[in-house]
Amino acid sequence: MSLPMPLAAARIPPYFLNTDHRQRSLTQLRSKHTGLEQYIYLNGLKERDPNLFYEILLGNMLEIIPILYTPTVGDACSNYSHIWRRPEGLYVTIENKGHIRQVLRSWPTGAAARIAVVTDGSRILGLGDLGANGLPIAIGKLDLYIGGAGIKPTTTVPICLDLGTNTEKFINDPLYLGVRRKRPDTAEMDEFMNEFMEGMKEVFPQLLVQFEDFSTDNAFRYLEMFRNKYRCFNDDIQGTGSVVLSGFLNAARLASSAAGTPLHDQRILFFGAGSAGIGVAKQLTSFFTLLGMSEEEARSRIYTVDSKGLITADRKGLQEHKKYFARTDYQGPPLTSLIDIIDYVKPTALLGLSTIHKAFTEDVVRMMASFNTRPIIFPLSNPVSLCELDYTDAIHWTNGSVVFASGSPYKPHEFEGKVYEPGQGNNMYIFPGIGMGAILSKARHVTDSMVEQASIALAGSLSADETSSELIYPRLTRIRDISAQIALAVIRAAQKDNVDENSLFRNLSDDALLEYIKAKQWQPTNAHSLPRL
Ligand SMILES: NC(=O)c1ccc[n+]([C@@H]2O[C@H](COP(=O)([O-])OP(=O)(O)OC[C@H]3O[C@@H](n4cnc5c(N)ncnc54)[C@H](O)[C@@H]3O)[C@@H](O)[C@H]2O)c1
Numbered sequence: 001m002s003l004p005m006p007l008a009a010a011r012i013p014p015y016f017l018n019t020d021h022r023q024r025s026l027t028q029l030r031s032k033h034t035g036l037e038q039y040i041y042l043n044g045l046k047e048r049d050p051n052l053f054y055e056i057l058l059g060n061m062l063e064i065i066p067i068l069y070t071p072t073v074g075d076a077c078s079n080y081s082h083i084w085r086r087p088e089g090l091y092v093t094i095e096n097k098g099h100i101r102q103v104l105r106s107w108p109t110g111a112a113a114r115i116a117v118v119t120d121g122s123r124i125l126g127l128g129d130l131g132a133n134g135l136p137i138a139i140g141k142l143d144l145y146i147g148g149a150g151i152k153p154t155t156t157v158p159i160c161l162d163l164g165t166n167t168e169k170f171i172n173d174p175l176y177l178g179v180r181r182k183r184p185d186t187a188e189m190d191e192f193m194n195e196f197m198e199g200m201k202e203v204f205p206q207l208l209v210q211f212e213d214f215s216t217d218n219a220f221r222y223l224e225m226f227r228n229k230y231r232c233f234n235d236d237i238q239g240t241g242s243v244v245l246s247g248f249l250n251a252a253r254l255a256s257s258a259a260g261t262p263l264h265d266q267r268i269l270f271f272g273a274g275s276a277g278i279g280v281a282k283q284l285t286s287f288f289t290l291l292g293m294s295e296e297e298a299r300s301r302i303y304t305v306d307s308k309g310l311i312t313a314d315r316k317g318l319q320e321h322k323k324y325f326a327r328t329d330y331q332g333p334p335l336t337s338l339i340d341i342i343d344y345v346k347p348t349a350l351l352g353l354s355t356i357h358k359a360f361t362e363d364v365v366r367m368m369a370s371f372n373t374r375p376i377i378f379p380l381s382n383p384v385s386l387c388e389l390d391y392t393d394a395i396h397w398t399n400g401s402v403v404f405a406s407g408s409p410y411k412p413h414e415f416e417g418k419v420y421e422p423g424q425g426n427n428m429y430i431f432p433g434i435g436m437g438a439i440l441s442k443a444r445h446v447t448d449s450m451v452e453q454a455s456i457a458l459a460g461s462l463s464a465d466e467t468s469s470e471l472i473y474p475r476l477t478r479i480r481d482i483s484a485q486i487a488l489a490v491i492r493a494a495q496k497d498n499v500d501e502n503s504l505f506r507n508l509s510d511d512a513l514l515e516y517i518k519a520k521q522w523q524p525t526n527a528h529s530l531p532r533l
């Protein structure tokens, strides 16, 4: 019922507008006892008062991001059918095949949309096939686009492709919100994906598609199928490759100033060889070739491990994406234990993208520290319940010498009178800037060099204080600035590759372009909506 204005106003508490809404919301948020309750609260706030929600996000990044994003978004996805409150994104289902365009046209902002995060829910973080429950990952990533890069909220589209699920317990759950069927075979899924991408281009001509959390085979497959046809990229392969290269460069600098190991003598062991592990390995080798190594030399720096042990070329039935890094120089019996593999490889860096919680045991970590003055150890699996190594253990077992970055956040840790700050090697540092750069330059495609330059820009963005604190990633509170610098590097790379369709930027100096990008960053206004009556 809508009341005449003076009467309606009488229902708003008299002193409401004079009170601090941010403080009230933060107090309400902090009174919740679990991460999931906080997640539900924040999403309700976003619906009621988006400006207030984004103000709180921007002013309290370290507190809010772990709720909207990893680790809590993992709980939100696992429980989405049970905590669902209201429509928050677009579902395109396998049953829509044949008329996907009409479904896409139902999105209210139409052609104004600029960025879609699209998941099929088949590999949400390390939590497996969550089917239609995957939507919150797309929402969380877009909140970071808005908070981290300043993309305008109304131009974002979270999309879940509901192709069914192979997780039996969801199909049997009466509250499950998705289509109750098993996932389609490759031929049917390809037809669906082709129709979806054609429809996206037609309905949202200016839009960038970020593929998120597709199972590994499909992640590689659709990236190759679509990358030269549409404005798109895969966050788990390219975003992760880019963010980890960046952290690795800064970590290797710290390690080499302690031990003198030059970059080309690094030996990097990947524990986990899925979309993320192989994506990062490819990004590192591509960077090594930029430094002048041959492709063969660069590849020889990389060792990959999967659930069966060290990946060697003589192994039968090796999946396509594992072949490139399969070792040809190891002739002994299969190496299956991580300790034996480390003993054989003597890695300078150990990267975990395996989804195996605490796989980096005390023995593993101590062995890494026994032959590295500063062992580089990045346990990157998400959420934190699947992380290969806790930060406190990493510090204790290496007497503080570890150079550490995890996928999910850890708190600083005090050890023997010194406070150590962990790095967070998460693609959240990269995708907002890549997205902003691709959108502003109207890049036809996202090229390898746009991704690589994003990484180099991130690596170079440490402030003097961050460098002297031995950080390898900048502090999250600077993410808007960092994203603008990354966007600048991405635009310049798009120009070099001749994929930009916005030629206006070509005549601008770097300083002027950076200023332009910053001016484009959306800010929440403090004209908060009045409470709904
Ligand atoms: N930090 C980040 O920014 C970031 C980005 C992307 C993905 N990730 C995380 O990386 C993890 C992996 O993602 P993915 O897409 O590569 O998944 P995936 O399932 O394709 O890959 C997992 C890999 O780990 C291997 N593995 C499984 N059990 C193992 C074991 N016992 N020993 C050794 N290897 C084992 C598998 O064989 C596979 O190669 C997820 O937890 C995801 O959340 C983190």
Ligand SMILES: O=C(O)C[C@H](O)C(=O)O
Binding pocket: 069, 070, 124, 125, 126, 213, 235, 236, 381, 382, 407, 426, 427, 428
């Ligand atoms: O979502 C994240 O936190 C990072 C990454 O994209 C992942 O899949 O784990």
Ligand SMILES: [Mg+2]
Binding pocket: 125, 212, 213, 235, 236
């Ligand atoms: Mg992901």
